Amino acid sequence: MPDAWGIESRYVDATDKKQQVPPEVVERLREIIGTPTDDAGPLIVGEGEQTHTGPGEVVLEDGGTVLVPTGTPADLPLGYHTFVDRSGTERRLIVAPRRCHLPQGWRAWGWATQLYATRSAQSWGMGDLADLARLARWSRQRGAGFLLVNPIGAVAPSLPQQPSPYFPASRRFRNPLYLRVEDVPGAELAADDVRLAAAAGRELNDHRTIDRDAVWQLKQSALEAVWGAGGASTEFDRWYAAQPASLRQFATWSVLVEQHGADWQEWPAELARPQGPAVAEAGERNADRVRFHAWLQWLVEGQLAAAGRDLAVMQDLPIGFDPHGFDAWEWQDLVALEASVGAPPDEFNQLGQDWGLPPFIPWRLRAAGYQPFIDTIRASMSAGGGLRVDHVMGLFRLWWIPDDSGPGGGAYVRYPTRDLLSLVALESTRAGAAVVGEDLGTVEEGVREQLAERDILSYRLLWFEEDDPATWRAKSMAAVTTHDLPTVAGLWDGSDLDTQRRLGQQPNEESTAAIRDRLAKAGGLDGDADSDAAVVAAYELLARAPATLLTATLDDALVEPERPNMPGADEVRDNWSLALPATLEDLESHPTGGRIAEILSAGVAGAAVTPDRPGTNAPR
Structure with a gap:
């Protein structure tokens, strides 16, 4: 059982042996987590459920209101509402479906692709979203029903470029490195610059090893030329005006990275907090450059949507984000920067794994109304093709490694599973996106059953399974490797x-x-x-x-x-x-x-x- 901090002092390893966590590890993790508060957080109820709240009023997401004499009615619509009691105290009320989106009787096969590796003759040294669109057209002709793509989250717009798709600066925004520059609206305004950059980019295809730094320098210069020639449009202006404040914050962070380096923890002290006046002043002072980085996000969104017109594109959600990147900067009060997540030693990784990604502190995430989690899931499902959740066991517990103690010197920390699964189901239903949970490695008893109840597909691998594939569970995504x-x-x-x-x-x-x-x-x-x-x-x-x-x-x-x-x-x-x-x-x-x-x-x-x-x- 976990303690009041959510820490489990015992666990069963991949070989079914019981292991005891050293007391000093537990104590250090308690220091990192801090003292949980009694903040109730949001009230999350299932579709059709009634919950006692006392008298008050529910303000619906669409602005309507419902009087509540003693508890919520069973016919509240799905969504994010607010309960207001008679004293005027507000509490977030979320109504979620019991299951994720999963069409009855649906079966399909598809290619799992590392997009950066999937080059065509038109690529600039690495695969891009136009290559994804071509792959989708061909795959559909051959009978495929979807494509599973590596994470394409944003990285710092600086050198060196981060190569790992599973170490993004942000899971909410995307990497403009995947743009096909020739297809950008307004590319004809800087035709000479684009043509010269494209020629140099295609020369990079002669090398098997991808040089992301060279690709980024070429694409950035060509995109800057398009922007400088008037690449912004009224369509972009309307889109930008409708975006949440987080986009401007991300674009401002991108400018600060260009000026001060990729690690926000090494910036001048006045820029360490995203809500500080110095950050706002920097955004105003560099307004055109902020808009440029927002424009890049608009371009990626458009090309990703185009790639998904011929075939569903299922995106991959990494378990975390770079502690020196945008998400960690914006959510620094909610994450444990003194710890990282990973996996204890198991059959295939006998030393264990440290992924270098900071975990959310569970009680702080709940106190924030789960908004960072909601925003992340929503952004990852925005294309509607589906979502593969890397290390889905992280919705139940995560292996926390304090400071630099090594992969084996950690412990499991519990998360509010019911709430997180409900939020995944709500966003899945809204996006019409099926969900796959990557449940490989050490999986505790009961996890796969809970995922199946939510219509979250399990993950089965030929390399790991000893049984005949004909006996595998139907609610799964099956692969060889x-x-x-x-x-x-x-x-x-x-x-x-x-x-x-x-x-x-x-x-x-x-x-x-x-x-x-x-x-x-x-x-x-x-x-x-x-x-x-x-x-x-x-x-x-x-x-x-x-x-x-x-x-x-x-x-x-x-x-x-x-x-x-x-x-x-x-x-x-x-x-x-x-x-x-x-x-x-x-x-x-x-x-x-x-x-x-x-x-x-x-x-x-x-x-x-x-x-x-x-x-x-x-x-x-």
Whole structure:
């Protein structure tokens, strides 16, 4: 049981062994969390529920009012309302659906793509939103129903550019590095500048390793030229006027980063608090540059929406944000900057993991009416294609690591799960976005059952499951692997293990060998089978799963042995910076990618696929 601070002094690890947290770790975490107050926070009720409040009035989100004699009526609409008692005291009242959006009988398959790696001949050194739109058109033609895209959250507009999609400066705003500059409204006003930058950008495609710094410098200069030539429009002006204050705050932060560096904790003291007068003065003094950064967000929103017109684009929500970035600056009073989240040692990461991301302090988040959480979920679902919640166990508890004590020197801290799940369900329903919870690693008893009750899809991996995929739960997203695990080719030919050894990692060789043996046995592969055959066999197995969603990686479609990310190897490997070995144009005619599309199209249609009979009934 957690203590009054939400800290659990005992836990069961990935091997089902009970572990005791050292008392000094508990004491340090209590200091970081502070003394929880008795602030009641918002009142969150389920759709159709009645709750005792005492006499008063409910002010509805749309401005209407409902008199309340003793408690809320059962027919209150979904949404964010306010309860006012007879003394005039206000309390937020949130009515949420019991379940997330999930269409009855829906089944689909899609590609999981690292967008930066998905280049075409028109890319400027890295994949962009126009490439995403092209991938969506081709995928739909091959029977796909969605695309799952790496997080595209904003990073600091400075050098060096942050390579990890899971370490954003903000989860609410997006990274203009993904813009296709030629498609920007007004690009013709600075045609020469754009043409020269595009030529230099396409030369970057000659290198497998993505140089984000070079890409950003080229795109920033071209976009500045468009802006300076009159790129703003009345459409942008109307959009900007309708945005919440947080956009202007983000744009102001972007200007301050340009002037003082990416780490707000090293800025002049008067700029440390976003509500301070010096920040407001800086925004007014640099009004045109503030509008420029807001314009970049408008451009990204437009190109992302265009990419989603042909196919649903499911976004990925990181578990946290950069402690030196915008979200941490704006919400510094609500997060524990003296701690970071991660994972205790387990079968696949025997040293544990420290992700370097500061956690929200649970009681402070609740006292803030959960607004930061609501804003984050809403922004991540704004495109409407769906949301994958990275490390969904964070809605239940998080592994807090105080200061620099190392991944193993932490403890679990509890969160108000019922409230958070209700808010996810409300935003999901409003956006018409299905939700997937990435529940891999150490998952405590009861979590998956609660997710299923909320229609949050679980995550099943061929690499982790020993049972026949045909027995997996239907309410799930099923995949062979993830960005943090070996590709099929890398596992099959042994190169992934070789890389781990070369980089000084501590791979679990016994577990890796067991996975390969299971693939060989279940997939009918002999020792002489090549990587192409192994990829096809893996996806034939995956297609047996009754899962709501099936996903395939573009790395496997191209039989690529190198995975996007090797956890713990950022200093010795180009994590998150390897482009796919072929362009989008080549991908569209690649036989293995085409075969995967046939297999999964037949799988979601309920038709068996045999190696000598490609599926032909893919839904269109």
